[in-house]
Amino acid sequence: MTRPLTHFDTRPELPGPGLAFLNGRDTRIARGPLQPVPRGDAASLGARLAPALAALPQGGMIGGALPFDRAAEDCLWSAEAQGGHLPVGAPAPTGQLRLTPEPQARDYAAAVAAALAEMQANPALEKVVLARTLRLESTRPIDRAGLLARLAADPAVTAFDVALPGGRHLVGGTPELLLDKRGAEILSHPLAGSARRSTDAREDRAAAEALAGSEKDQREHALVVEFILDTLAPLCRTLGAPEGTCITSTGSMWHLGTRIAGQLREKDQPAPVLAACLHPTPAVCGLPRDPAAELIRQLEPVQRDFYAGAVGWCDARGDGAWHVAIRCAELQGTHARLYAGAGIVPGSDPDSETRETGAKFGAMLSAFGLAPDAALNLT
Numbered sequence: 134m135t136r137p138l139t140h141f142d143t144r145p146e147l148p149g150p151g152l153a154f155l156n157g158r159d160t161r162i163a164r165g166p167l168q169p170v171p172r173g174d175a176a177s178l179g180a181r182l183a184p185a186l187a188a189l190p191q192g193g194m195i196g197g198a199l200p201f202d203r204a205a206e207d208c209l210w211s212a213e214a215q216g217g218h219l220p221v222g223a224p225a226p227t228g229q230l231r232l233t234p235e236p237q238a239r240d241y242a243a244a245v246a247a248a249l250a251e252m253q254a255n256p257a258l259e260k261v262v263l264a265r266t267l268r269l270e271s272t273r274p275i276d277r278a279g280l281l282a283r284l285a286a287d288p289a290v291t292a293f294d295v296a297l298p299g300g301r302h303l304v305g306g307t308p309e310l311l312l313d314k315r316g317a318e319i320l321s322h323p324l325a326g327s328a329r330r331s332t333d334a335r336e337d338r339a340a341a342e343a344l345a346g347s348e349k350d351q352r353e354h355a356l357v358v359e360f361i362l363d364t365l366a367p368l369c370r371t372l373g374a375p376e377g378t379c380i381t382s383t384g385s386m387w388h389l390g391t392r393i394a395g396q397l398r399e400k401d402q403p404a405p406v407l408a409a410c411l412h413p414t415p416a417v418c419g420l421p422r423d424p425a426a427e428l429i430r431q432l433e434p435v436q437r438d439f440y441a442g443a444v445g446w447c448d449a450r451g452d453g454a455w456h457v458a459i460r461c462a463e464l465q466g467t468h469a470r471l472y473a474g475a476g477i478v479p480g481s482d483p484d485s486e487t488r489e490t491g492a493k494f495g496a497m498l499s500a501f502g503l504a505p506d507a508a509l510n511l512t
Contacts, residue, residue: 151277151296152196152210154446155285159454161194161446163212167296170195170209175409178207182403185211189449195405196446198295198303198458201413201437202426208297208439209405214446230501233268234511236434238487241265244432245475245483251428252479260356261419261428264474265490266435267508269501271467280304280464283500289383290496291456293444297463303439305461306496308383309416311443312408313454317400319365319407324457325357325416325476326350326389329492330382341380341387349480354378354389356478357416361393364411368402369395383460385495385505403451408443417441417457417474438463440472460496471497473508 152163170185178199185195189211197209236244244263252258277294284306285292291310295303310322328344331337344350358374366372372395381390418441419425429437439458447453462471473493475486488509495505 151294151302152212152446153281153294154196154291154444154454155281155293156291157288160216161196161214162216163194163196163210164215165213167210167212170197170211172206172208174206175199175203178409179403179406182209182405185209186403186447186449186451191449194446194448194453196295196453197444198297198439199405199409199412199443199455200439201417201441203409203413205438208295210296214448229272230503231270232503232507232511233270234508235266235268238491238511240434241490242483242487245477245481245486247432248428248477249479249481249483252477255424257421258424258428259420260353260415260476260478261425262415262417262441262474262476263429263486264433264437264441264472266473267471267494267511269462269469269471271469274466275464275469277302277304277464280500284496287384287496289381290460291454293456293461295439295444297439299465301463301465303444303458303461303463305444305458306500307444307456307459307461308381308386308388309457309459311411311414311445311455311457312404314397314402314404314407314447315452316450317370317397319369319395319397321361321365321393321411322390323354323357323361323393323414323416324381324388324390325354327475327489327493328387329489329495330385330387341382344387344389345380349478350389351378353476353478354391356420357414358391358393360415360420361411365393365395368397368399368407368410370398371396383496385499386493401451404445404447404453404455408445408455412443412457413441414457416476417459419476435470437472441474460493462497469501
């Protein structure tokens, strides 16, 4: 079903480079032209990154996006960088938007059922994350800067804008830190297990308590934490999750989250290379990773590209922050594609997982000026 046209404030796209990462701790915005880093897959990233880091000027950064598919080409840029805030500019003229679900909600629920059947037939497959999309069409070019500024208003997320090949941009507000590196110190904060927030305080508190007590969500979350610990352990002198699993939130969702901290054996390993070792985690792919990725290719009608990959930056020392590319949209001119996914484990319910993805569209829909529950009303 196609949603009727809806009003939205738009203005011509933000001029200049598209490479920005905004949050309360670290804001990095490219200044001046972007210089491409030679593209390639995850296996070749370290070799391609070394000369680019060596040539990076003082105060510069390398930033961009790693694709969901580890065999696909990444998109990294070298640029001068600055901190500060992204200018919002004058109010925009009124435009209109149309939303179309791809796949439709009932088809997504059927894909979840198919994934559950596959897991029952193959018990070694512990989890698979299935995504769906909304196609958005505007009567005017989408205001990238305004969209980014609205996403950055949520202090619990990192708002990002990454230029992609072909004049596209990946814009979003991700709550999930894949890897932060400062010298030998590293940090990861995976999220898995989610519940929609409510404007009613009592209902909101009940949703958080139900999530904290959910055996299914705790089990799903533990798979992600164990994967990250197992992957990073050989690289670290110390590694642990001293605070355990806690409830965390954005403006629209509750999540189970675990803060993982460690100290590297070799502090010179660049943050993008470490991020590439981790991604895609079971939070956005599944476990085991390769069988889950193959099932995703079979069941999802829209290719993920850079959705559920990683976005971030590093400086000349290789220090920086990389985030899981979720709660985002791919933009090009008057068109956008929004993405949302849910983790499927034995015991998942297709209708509940469909509603979860609908709720996860809320942050992006709000940033576009639409009702956050608009996706829940699309069939």
